[in-house]
Amino acid sequence: MRKIEHLGIAVKDIDASLKIYETLLNRSCYKKEGVESEGVLTAFLEIGETKIELLQATNEDSPIAKFIAKKGPGIHHIAFDVEDIDSEIKRLESEGFELINKTPKDGADNKIIAFLHPKSTDGILVELCQEKKN
Numbered sequence: 001m002r003k004i005e006h007l008g009i010a011v012k013d014i015d016a017s018l019k020i021y022e023t024l025l026n027r028s029c030y031k032k033e034g035v036e037s038e039g040v041l042t043a044f045l046e047i048g049e050t051k052i053e054l055l056q057a058t059n060e061d062s063p064i065a066k067f068i069a070k071k072g073p074g075i076h077h078i079a080f081d082v083e084d085i086d087s088e089i090k091r092l093e094s095e096g097f098e099l100i101n102k103t104p105k106d107g108a109d110n111k112i113i114a115f116l117h118p119k120s121t122d123g124i125l126v127e128l129c130q131e132k133k134n
Contacts, residue, residue, distance in 0.1 A: 006051035079127035
């Protein structure tokens with residue numbers, strides 16, 4: 001793992017939350033993107049080498065909708081940048097971590113991603129991110 005790539009924050013209204021975070025960070029959103037497979041609309045802000053990803057559910061069955069229904073808006077996950085996601089998945093599985101995704105899938109912001117189950121990471125949803133190779 002090379003760095004914290006982003007912090008994912010579940011929000012009810014992405015436009016209202018963007019106003020808050022753009023003012024707080026004194027930065028503009030550089031990208032809004034829907035990820036249909038996850039039922040989510042995302043918005044990204046950069047602060048140094050790290051990003052903030054705001055996540056709004058686009059349907060009632062999405063993981064973000066379920067998270068907000070259970071816990072309310074707030075920090076949803078921490079994402080780490082990795083050089084080789086397949087190797088990291090294998091390494092973490094061999095170390096006993098429970099994976100939600102044993103095979104990487106497409107994510108937002110030109111990334112392939114995989115999640116570790118919070119049961120094996122002290123209650124924190126962890127995302128692995130690798131830049132897509134063109």
